[in-house]
Amino acid sequence: MAGVRLLNLTKHYKRGSxxxxxxxxxxxxxxxxxxxxxxxxxxxxxxxxxxxxxxxxKPTAGNLVIDDVETTTLSDRERAHMRxxxxxxVFQEYNLLSGLNVYENVMLPQRYVKDGAEGKQRAxxxxxxxxxxxxxxxKPSELSGGQMQRVAIARSMVNKPSLILLDEPTGxxxxxxxxxxVDLLKRLNREDQVTIVLVTHDLDxxxxxxxxxxxxxxxxxxxxxxxxxxxx
Amino acid sequence: xxxxxxxxRRKLRSTLTISGIVIGVFALTTFGAFAENFNALIDGGVQYxxxxxxxxxPDGQAANLLPMSKIxxxxxxxxxxxxxxxxxxxxxxxxxxxVSFGVPDTIVAADPGEDAYSALKLTYASGRxxxxxxxxxxxxxxxxxxxFKKKVGDTIDLPVRPADAKPDFINHTFxxxxxxxxxxxxxxxxxxxxxxxxxxxxxxxxPAQLRDSIDVTQITEGISVYGKHGxxxxxxxxxxxxxxxxxxxxxxxxxxxxxxxxxxxGQIFTGAAVAxxxxxxxxxxxxxxxxxxxxxxxxxxxxxxxxxxGATTTNILREFLVExxxxxxxxxxxxxxxxxxxxxxxxxFFPAADGSSLFLITPMLTGIAIGFAxxxxxxxxxxxxxxxxxxxxxxxxxxx
Numbered sequence: 001m002a003g004v005r006l007l008n009l010t011k012h013y014k015r016g017s018x019x020x021x022x023x024x025x026x027x028x029x030x031x032x033x034x035x036x037x038x039x040x041x042x043x044x045x046x047x048x049x050x051x052x053x054x055x056x057x058k059p060t061a062g063n064l065v066i067d068d069v070e071t072t073t074l075s076d077r078e079r080a081h082m083r084x085x086x087x088x089x090v091f092q093e094y095n096l097l098s099g100l101n102v103y104e105n106v107m108l109p110q111r112y113v114k115d116g117a118e119g120k121q122r123a124x125x126x127x128x129x130x131x132x133x134x135x136x137x138x139k140p141s142e143l144s145g146g147q148m149q150r151v152a153i154a155r156s157m158v159n160k161p162s163l164i165l166l167d168e169p170t171g172x173x174x175x176x177x178x179x180x181x182v183d184l185l186k187r188l189n190r191e192d193q194v195t196i197v198l199v200t201h202d203l204d205x206x207x208x209x210x211x212x213x214x215x216x217x218x219x220x221x222x223x224x225x226x227x228x229x230x231x232x
Numbered sequence: 233x234x235x236x237x238x239x240x241r242r243k244l245r246s247t248l249t250i251s252g253i254v255i256g257v258f259a260l261t262t263f264g265a266f267a268e269n270f271n272a273l274i275d276g277g278v279q280y281x282x283x284x285x286x287x288x289x290p291d292g293q294a295a296n297l298l299p300m301s302k303i304x305x306x307x308x309x310x311x312x313x314x315x316x317x318x319x320x321x322x323x324x325x326x327x328x329x330x331v332s333f334g335v336p337d338t339i340v341a342a343d344p345g346e347d348a349y350s351a352l353k354l355t356y357a358s359g360r361x362x363x364x365x366x367x368x369x370x371x372x373x374x375x376x377x378x379x380f381k382k383k384v385g386d387t388i389d390l391p392v393r394p395a396d397a398k399p400d401f402i403n404h405t406f407x408x409x410x411x412x413x414x415x416x417x418x419x420x421x422x423x424x425x426x427x428x429x430x431x432x433x434x435x436x437x438x439p440a441q442l443r444d445s446i447d448v449t450q451i452t453e454g455i456s457v458y459g460k461h462g463x464x465x466x467x468x469x470x471x472x473x474x475x476x477x478x479x480x481x482x483x484x485x486x487x488x489x490x491x492x493x494x495x496x497x498g499q500i501f502t503g504a505a506v507a508x509x510x511x512x513x514x515x516x517x518x519x520x521x522x523x524x525x526x527x528x529x530x531x532x533x534x535x536x537x538x539x540x541x542g543a544t545t546t547n548i549l550r551e552f553l554v555e556x557x558x559x560x561x562x563x564x565x566x567x568x569x570x571x572x573x574x575x576x577x578x579x580x581f582f583p584a585a586d587g588s589s590l591f592l593i594t595p596m597l598t599g600i601a602i603g604f605a606x607x608x609x610x611x612x613x614x615x616x617x618x619x620x621x622x623x624x625x626x627x628x629x630x631x632x
Contacts, residue, residue, distance in 0.1 A: 084542020
């Protein structure tokens with residue numbers, strides 16, 4: 001059953017008189033619990049697709065359904081609420097708040113969703129699952145790149161989203177740390193049945209996903225499901 | 233907690249910004265306290281002079297004296313309920329000029345029965361009022377008692393002998409029988425004696441050659457005229473007009489003219505004081521705007537992240553507004569605290585030479601000083617907060 005459905009999803013920009021077709025009529029279904037890698041060259045539409053899936057951008061045309069909700073007709077406020085409840089983000093540059101410690105950074109999305117004690121408990125569990133229980137009071141400046149990205153991953157999951165979007169999550173860490181992060185993502189994907197969409201240039205990383213979507217010039221060039229992802 | 237952190241992480245900038253507000257509110261508090269003190273004097277004057285008609289000699293008369301017979305003539309005028317003779321003398325004749333916002337120390341000889349008609353009721357912190365019969369008693373106003381460090385049971389020589397007094401200078405020793413509670417207006421500087429003692433001082437003040445030829449019991453310096461209790465200002469004006477038309481040889485001042493003169497002076501003073509303070513506050517407000525715009529620029533990615541994790545436009549708007557308001561409030565509290573400290577130190581440790589206060593902190597001033605700082609902070613935060621709230625999260629997240 002599709003957790004995310006893109007139907008002729010289109011995003012065009014105008015630059016002067018020129019129309020840039022960042023995403024050009026993409027149609028595909030992403031099942032609940034899938035681990036999808038989106039690959040393609042720069043300018044292929046990967047990041048635009050991620051921004052559309054994360055409800056950060058409004059499509060020029062087409063439909064986007066997340067958990068049976070047609071999102072293209074939602075107001076800005078409803079999109080923000082849905083982003084808070086249904087979507088988690090992980091960015092290449094971590095985007096942790098420097099003044100907050102590990103726990104406070106993980107709890108940031110709870111500020112806008114407010115699950116009370118349950119949210120706090122979940123944050124502590126997630127910090128434990130990403131292996132940072134002993135760093136809970138540390139500030140980002142006291143963490144390594146891999147640790148910061150693990151904090152970002154925990155933060156992305158604290159609101160129990162059904163979809164996690166990762167934009168080059170391993171782009172700023174070394175190969176060994178990158179692999180550790182992918183192993184962590186696969187484990188969370190398997191244990192929580194959360195849908196993961198990962199944008200990457202790194203084919204080694206992409207190869208570990210259960211599905212590979214290759215974009216070119218805003219269109220789907222190929223869409224392959226792998227029988228079984230490499231086990232952790 | 234995050235507000236503190238956000239403010240603290242740009243220590244120098246935040247300190248300078250809050251300092252701007254501190255200076256503004258400090259100025260508002262001190263100038264305001266100055267104006268409040270002045271206004272209290274004005275209000276007291278309005279109350280004191282707005283409740284009676286003051287009758288004196290007609291224009292052009294050199295001596296400030298009236299025959300006592302005028303009192304009965306005035307009492308026969310329609311609307312007049314009571315009329316009282318009175319005398320006033322400088323308590324410190326020949327004293328050096330002292331800058332003060334109070335009334336100069338004055339010896340007031342009045343009928344104790346007048347207090348029943350006066351709009352400004354005197355109460356006594358200790359002791360009692362002077363009586364009509366006993367001689368040599370004085371009740372001291374709040375500042376004059378403080379100035380001469382007198383309490384009930386002490387004596388005071390009045391008028392106070394000047395340092396360069398001539399050999400024929402005359403004064404008398406009075407027994408302090410009462411200390412009047414603070415009124416924040418004219419009576420604070422008054423030493424009240426009865427009419428008989430007043431007439432004695434009037435006699436003393438006359439040239440030696442005239443003392444024995446004038447019966448001081450038959451003359452008064454002025455007459456205070458009262459209507460029935462609750463007579464309006466406009467009705468008192470009409471009584472003044474009737475006195476002027478029906479009683480020859482006197483001039484009744486319309487109380488509204490006195491009241492308007494007081495209020496006009498108060499408005500000019502308050503306007504000037506508040507304008508100066510507001511100017512300082514506006515500068516502080518502009519510094520908050522600048523700081524908050526810089527904060528928005530510094531925290532573009534943070535704003536983008538918050539939007540990505542579910543913050544609505546309203547959430548972001550509120551966060552920045554609260555931060556700006558907090559800065560204003562913090563500056564307001566510190567500025568107000570420093571202002572109060574200065575006022576207290578000035579009033580307690582360095583009082584004016586005549587014992588009067590220069591500053592008055594009122595609940596209204598407190599509310600205005602702190603409230604205005606918070607509102608200013610909030611207003612100064614509106615544009616930066618709107619800018620933050622309207623940031624496109626996609627652009628914000630990838631901001632370098």
